[in-house]
Amino acid sequence: MEKFIINGGIPLSGELTPSGNKNAALPLLAATLLTAEPIILHNVPNILDVKAMLQLLISLNVKIEQLNPTSYKFDASDVRPANLDPDLCRKIRASILLAGPLISRVGELYLPPPGGDIIGRRRVDTHCLAFSRLGVKTNYADNRFHFSSKALKGADILLDEASVTATENTIMASIFAEGETTIRNAASEPHIQELCQFLNMLGADISNIGSNTLKITGVKDLHGGEFSIGPDYLEVVSFIGAAVVTGGSIRIRNAGVKHLDMIHLVMNRLGVDWETNGDDIFVPQNQKLVIEPDLGNAIPEISVMPWPAFPTDLMSISIVIATQSKGSILFHDWMYPSRMFFTDKLVSMGAQIVLCDPHRCIVQGPTPLSGAPLESPDIRAGMALVLAALSARGKSVLRNVAQIDRGYQEVDLKLKRLGADIERLSD
Ligand SMILES: CC(=O)N[C@H]1[C@@H](OP(=O)(O)OP(=O)(O)OC[C@H]2O[C@@H](n3ccc(=O)[nH]c3=O)[C@H](O)[C@@H]2O)O[C@H](CO)[C@@H](O)[C@@H]1O
């Protein structure tokens, strides 16, 4: 187990280029199974979740060649269904994304249940509902899924919730289905848009990209191609937060500005602002850091919603920023029942937070934080605790950083380059 030793209180300064988006890389890696022709992916982040997905692809007989640290070539011309390692599947939520492409490509497969962040129950019912509408038989027994289909037929599919991975799986399962498929109540996160653009580049026919009603006309096959994964907006906002809570100033190159409008609005509510110049972001030093009340001086709320609203994966980072802003604010994450438990660690550092119930907390700021022994419970809470430790006076020891490494590439090295005092040590 590795840990970070962080001596806080140093304002960050300098420049950063974000890595590729984890939640785009994972479905794109799964989608390489959809064609027998070669695929080249660039800007693949070097993170633990990607390593697990590459291992899963190798066990399905995909030939993978690493061209440089972030580019890979894939040859899935001889895909063979396999008994996938249940422990490997349980490491990542995205292992469930192998289902859609394998249903399309080989028709039948067994898949152990997925894992992922421990932030509450993570259902897969929506995936199964969508598959059954396309004519896929789904069975769950002996701790694994069995999916089987003969000829897939396009269908009108209404997802029972706007699930991100279920939308991605449904898209990949319907690419070759005969006729038209409509996916209603589809999720529309940037990574779903990117998956659609990637598949269209390979010859798929997906329209209404970015909306919650996707139209897919089945095609006979997909060809090969080359694609570059977009920047990770969750990493971008995490580093904006790190600059703000340390009173620093940073520039972020190729930040993927077009996806940040709603996040910018919500951050303004915390008294945080930034400037954009083309696709770059400049976070100035003197932030207002005053919470903007609602009309009538009412306590404002930050609540998560499916895209294009505020993403749940930025809730923990926002809570830490709020500890450094003046005023009171309510945070509400109805999606995940365990998102907020990490706030007890912030309280131990000096934050004033009332955890109202598993889904809501009230933050009263600003409060200076002090270094403390910490542990990353999940990827985003782990990164939020890094921010808290960077802001705090004194030394923090943050254990279980593998949780952070699941989704953030070399976060310690990137922070060091911005002037942070952070060391990675083995236990
Ligand atoms: C690999 C990947 O891409 N992971 C992301 C993906 O996970 P994932 O696709 O697994 O998450 P889902 O979108 O399926 O659902 C997240 C949670 O919200 C609930 N739910 C979701 C939508 C809805 O309209 N109603 C509802 O109740 C689900 O039951 C579940 O408990 O999307 C999540 C929600 O943005 C993110 O936290 C994860 O980082």
Ligand SMILES: C=C(OP(=O)(O)O)C(=O)O
């Ligand atoms: C919850 C997350 O990841 P996953 O769905 O892969 O567990 C995340 O990226 O914040």
